[in-house]
Amino acid sequence: MRKLLKLCLLTGVSLLFYLSATYAQTRSLKGRITDSKDRSPIAGATVEAKNNPRSSAVTDSDGSFALSVPENTTTLVISFIGFQTIEMPVNGNLADIQLTATSRSLNEVVVVGFGTRIKKDLTGNIAKVKGSEVQNMPVSNFNQALQGRAAGVFVEGNSGKVGEGVKVLIRGVGSISASTSPLYVIDGVPVNNSSYSGNPMADINFNDIESFDILKDASAAAIYGSRAANGVVLITTKRGKAGKTNFQVNTQYGFNKPTRLRKFLNAQQYVDLLREAAINSDHIDGIDPLDPDQYEDSWLEAAEGRLDRYSGWADWKTGEINTDWQKHAFNDNARNSAIDISASGGTEKTKFYISASYNNQDGILIGNKFKRLSTRINLDQTVSDQFKIGINLSLAQTNAGRVQTDNEFSTPMQIVALTPVTPFRDLDGVVYNSPTTTYSNPYVDYENGKFKSLIYRNIGNIYGQYNFSSSLYFRTELGADIQNQNDDQFYGFNTDFGSGSNGYGESGWYRSLDYNINNYFNYKKTFADLHDLEAVAGMSYQRYNSEYANVYGEQFPVESLQKLESAALIKGGTSVENNSSFLSYFIRANYKFNNKYLFTFSSRIDGSSVFGNDEKYGFFPAVSAGWIVSEERFLHNSDVISFLKLRGSWGLTGNADGFGSFSHMGLWSGASYNAVGALSPTQLANRHLRWEKSNQVDIGLDFGLFNNRISGEIDLYNRKTQDLIFEVPVPGNSGFSTQTVNIGSMQNKGVEFVINSENISNKLFRWSSTLNISMNKNKIVKLDGLQTIIPGNDGRYLNSLMVGQSIGIFYGPKYAGVDPQNGDALYYKADGKTTTNDYNEAGDFIVGNPNPKLIAGLGNTLSFGNIQLSFLFQGVFGNQVMNGAGTFMTSGFNGYDNQTTDQLNRWQKPGDITDVPQLRLRGANGNGASSRYIYDADYVRLKNLTISYSLSAAVVKKLRLASAKFYVTGVNLLTFTGYPGWDPEVNTDARTSSNRNQGSDFYAAPQIKNISVGLNIGF
Amino acid sequence: MKKIITIIYSSLLIVGCSKELDLKPTQSIDEADVFTSDANIKAALNGAYDVVSNASFMGGDIQLYAELLGADKEIEWVGTYNEPDEVYRKAMLTNNVYIRDTWLYGYKAVNICNNILEAINIVDENDRDRVQGEALFLRGQVYFELVKLFAKPYSAGNTAANPGLQLISEPTVGDISDANRVPRSSLEDTYAFILDDLKQAKELLPEPDLDEPTVYANKYVAAAVLSRVYLQMGDYPNARQEANEVIESGYYSLTANYTDEFNNTSNTSEDIFALQVSAQHDENDMHLFWSIIDYGAREGDVAILQKHLNLYTAQDKRRALFYIDDQDIYRSGKWKLQYKNIPFIRLAEMYLTRAECNFRLGGDLGATPDEDMNETIRARVGADPIAVTLSNILMERRLELAHEGQRIHDIKRLKQPVDGFEYDANKLVMPIPIREINAVGENILKQNDGY
Helix, strand or coil: HHHHHHHHHHHHHHHHHHHHCCCEEEEEEEEEEEEEECCCEEEEEEEECCCCEEEEEECCCCCCEEEEECCCCEEEEEEEECCCCEECCCCCCCCHHHEEEEECCCCCEECCCCCCEHHHHCCCCCEEEEHHHCCCCCCCCHHHHHHCCCCCCEEEECCCCCCCCCCEEECCCCCCCCCCCCCCCCCCCCCCCCCCCCHHHHHHHHHEEEEEEECCHHHHHHHHHHHCCCEEEEECCCCCCCCCEEEEEEEEEEEEEEEECCCCCCCCHHHHHHHHHHHHHHHHHCCCCCCHHHHHCCCCHHHHHHHHHHHHCCCCCCCCCCCHHHHHHCCCCCCCEEEEEEEEEEECCEEEEEEEEEEECCEEECCCEEEEEEEHHHHHECCCCCCEEEEEEEEEEEEEECCCCCCCCCCCCHHHHHHCCCECCCCCCCCCCCCCCCCCCHHHHHHEEEEEEEEEEEEEEEEEEEEEECCEEEEEEEEEEEEEEEEEECCCCCCCCCCCCEEEEEEEEEEEEEEEEEEEEEEEECCCCCCEEEEEEEEEEEEEEEEEEEEEEECCCCCCCCEEEEEEEEEEEEEEEEEEEEEEEEEEEEEEEECCCEEEEEEEEEECCCCHHHHHHEEEEEEEEEEEEEHCCCHHCCEEEEEEEEEEEEEEEEEEECCCCCCCCCCEEEECCEEEEEEEEEEEEECCCCCCEEEEEEEEEEECCCCCEEEEEEEEEEEEEECCCEEEEECCCHHEEEEEEECCEEEEEEEEEEEEEEECCCCEEEEEEEEEEEEEEEEEECCCCCCCCCCCCCCCCCCEEECCCCCCCCEEEEEEECCCCCCEEEEEEECCCCCECCEEEEEEHHEEECCCCCCEEEEEEEEEECCCEEEEEEEEEEEEEEECHHHHHHHCCCCCCCCCCHHHEEEECCCCCEEECCCCCCCCCCCCCCCCEEEEECCEEEEEEEEEEECCHHHHCCCCCCEEEEEEEEEEEEEEEECCCCCCCCCCCCCCCCCCCCEEEEECCCCEEEEEEEEEEEC | CHHHHHHHHHHHHHCCCCHHCCCCHHHEEEHHHHHCCCHHHHHHHHHHHHHHHCCCCCHHHHHHHHHHHHCCCCCCCCCCCCCHHHHHHHCCCCCCCCHHHHHHHHHHHHHHHHHHHHHEEEECHHHHHHHHHHHHHHHHHHHHHHHHHHHHCCHHCCCCEEEECCCCCCCCCCCCCCHHHCCEEEHHHHHHHHHHHHHHHHHCCCCCCCCCCCCCCCHHHHHHHHHHHHHHHHHHHHHHHHHHHHHCCCCCCCCHHHHHHHHCCCCCCEEEEECCCCEECCCHHHHHCCCHHCCCCCCEEEEEEEHHHCCCHHHHHHHHHHCCCCCCCEEEEHHCCCCCCEEEEEHHHHHHHHHHHHHHHCCCCCCCCCHHHHHHHHCCCCCCCCCHHHHHHHHHHHCCCCCCCCHHHHHHHHCEEEECCCCHHHHHHCCCCCCHHHCCCCCCCCCCCCC
């Protein structure tokens, strides 16, 4: 069958060469196009012969064009994104063609998957973010740059670790067990969104990106059928235009800092409160430790013993040491720098875009670094009037210094658990480690350990397009996404991982290949000036293969020999392969009648290797319709309404990602005992496993007011995911704990508003704003049909699954404050009224929701002469975050960890009214997982601010440049929140494995605040 | 015409290649292909050993629970993990994931054994009895560990009414069946099932092969576990009989020094059954929690308290095995080093079982209690002979087997109080994991009293 596939390919390529033809008589035209507002030249505008779009040209940087058209051409059509399309007779004044800007959105070209549409004619919901909006933003991952810019798109960084996990949810969480990530498609190639470690999206240089088109509703996304239940992000990279070669050079330099810090006790407070806690515990045992006779074996003796131990060479009684450990978690000299160079241009026949980019970001955490080198070449060749071929190719190298996940003692942030009485270094200058420090000191791991990732990422495709006529073309695309990664780790003799074993080393290698073939026809024709028809039909095939191998060992002779060759004990290793494939057929038809009535129908049949023989194929149809009301006569003369469109869509999309490639099979895998191979059951079969299906209805309204100075969109949607793939608990006496079953359903209902407005627009000053607001309500409609609640209280977190509630809702004990009489922590019993000091008697309640109710973004762009200011506020509202580490850091000394400063408000004597219980050393007074550690996490953030100054045209010309711009930009500059932890944008990487695990904090690093300066030159 | 041909031609591309969807896993095999050959079944049998040796089961946790439940101020859980702490405080929650996993690994091993027993006729005839015997032994052994933890002690009586375990003897293939949604059998029936498995195993299993010693079950491993079961049931004649058979078999001998019995990479002469641990098969929670960072463990989660140390006489070499760490906390030397085997049943226990039963029954089968206790056990550790009384024999057992996972089971069968709880207190019985109750149905699977 592989042969057949090869045949398919060869046929495609040979076909495209086999077809060619030449055409007849032409005449030559020349002209120039300018902006009607300021008569500045418009580069990149398209000029084409009416009814013969194959005769077309694009304007140069000075706005001029040259074009040959068939003899019989009478009219030219001139168009450019963001401007009204006009028609000109060929014998008109071509030397002075003026275009007038329209509202920024209506005539935008939107990429829809296997084609493009004009925004005005869309019947589905697609949010577009232009590459230029996020250009040069000093973040490592484009998803972070998209945060706040599109309605209904929720972006959340797990933490401030650079180059690490970023969660993207389009219209809420759509699945309990399967993937919730959108499908990313770059120039037609679906890319691999998994990797060995780190974030695979950080390998992509987003300065090469022309646009992001985010397909949100089912009608827009259904052409990607089985892969589209969580939405699709179509990424289009930049392409060259005919004309003079245009060079762009950008250099940038800046600083990274944590957004916020958390307050911990200082040395004096630590000593005072720890002793107080010990004395309290002694009093409970009926001992007065201040009586010298009773001191022995008292809690106070234990505590003071600890203080002695923790103080190292110093004396805690004198207060001479007050170490701020938090400070040592951060790199206070974190920089970022970037250089991007690109060149684009070409001739009528050959167009190119090439770029090289270097991006270097120090993380804010010690040991955390990110460096990316990337290059790209995009090339388009017109072979003949009918035949076009091209290639898009990018190669990136990412070099990262990683830190451990948040639950490891060796992760930098856990340094805050150490006591402030411990000096940073001993008298020999060596950083103190356990047992002087309470736990092993992460700084030791930083100094004596390394964790490096080196990734090579190659994403590219080649295409051929054959135009049978002006209305029909065939396109074939072959794409590949190749990842190669090596993770190299070493931990020295005194580190957390390496102590007791004379070092620990690990080497992991990962390779993945994802290749994809698309073949499709596109037909487009206008009949009788009334009926516009566009149809797409085709197939696509995708094959994914990944393999990784690792080996790890101990017992190194010296710390400088860090490769596993020097490990005397190889502890283990593995190699694992994973395969999956998709085969799909799709069809889509768009019909527009009289420029007013729009209809779209699409359907896709997907087959996937991840399902058993009976359930391999899924059918995913979608229909939608739109009515451009403003084209109706009764609105023609309206001064207020310049554009109005109603649209509605329904469709099914599917999800087959994120739950293992062979979940339908009953499997046994290799194991070992006594150094002999063994077989052990690993998976219970479910032959009936099938696609998760998302059924979505969207009703939308697009409007333009006052000559489109104000435009916007309102969308209502209801997305219901059925046949949710769920790990259903089965009786353990079967030898298994779960079975992968399609059961349960979930709903996401919401509303989205987008408003763009041109507030002020005159020759001196321009001010435009864009606002997006989205509200989403997630609800679990059904679990496995038997259970209505799967409680999640695991001692640190409360994320639960409950029918009728949002996924991952916090369900567990409700903290009732402190008994004023004795300082006991109290919880509500199941009746909700009476209280108890016994955690085990506490009732369970819904005590918070990690899903935001509302997310919003507000962007503003102001230009005043050569100065431009743009800023973006982004906000998340109505969600809570639970601090899973509260049981350690806000525990009233249940252990010896340093405590948060709110412990200063502890209960001390009868009558005290406070919500901080009496401190009791190892007394577990109130440190069970409860609403006590749940906090509102609403925030508003100045996500991005850029001020730029462009040199005037005259100066630029003198410098023999095309443009020059100096700018200052910043990310996460201001954060407004009531969250008492580090940063409200958080979901610890210690537990991101399950979709229900949201809103969890556990020593997660705050987000990165960056300020950079840059210079952008074009010539 | 040309156009039409090319359109048809390119349409061919759109016809797909559906065979490309038939992929097979590369590191797993379909369950239908497992029980098809002698070699596969033997590999599955080794897989059952792998499962029971998991840290959540006999690789440390069941021993840890037994010691934490029987702590009685002799040891303390000082670690930060909640789950063992709940066991230590006798305040176990029904969602305790350690307890959940112990249950799951136990039944996972049972399922492998059931699969093997179902397909036993495919095994090569020469090995069939041995394979069947090992599968029966493992199943009986697993059920015995589970019933001790998850049900009231046998010594509390009322065994026909008190619930035991869900007894599953059919393999799970293809899907869950009604056979998995069954109530708990009575404690009496559970013990009968265990005895039946172990007795059959003992019949089927071969004598140890001295030329090619293995670490797997043989006739005397089954006998040794049978002696534990009988002792737990208070059946002293049979407990003595089995222990005596093991001793008299002559295959085992005490190590010269007490310390030689621990921290080994291969079985000692004294080991009747030991879990095999290596750097590559690192399943040893006893080391992980009882040892310290210097020896590759955690921070030292279990502390040995003075009350325990005071039980030894000064010259007792077993006392010298404890060591003090740089936090001035005593640690057990039995679990000090990394990647070492876990002795599970050793010959010394058989001597002490025989001594206790002989004393109780007033007999001297094999040897007198004095010989077993003073001349064999105490002599090795340099301890002076002591009077032969029941309490001395029991104390000797407590010291000899300290921190090896027997404590709470001895406390329960001897009906002794511990940490302020009566021997049959609800809180000394582990809760049935809540996920089991949810998955089976609360009307079918009854939770233990007190939860």
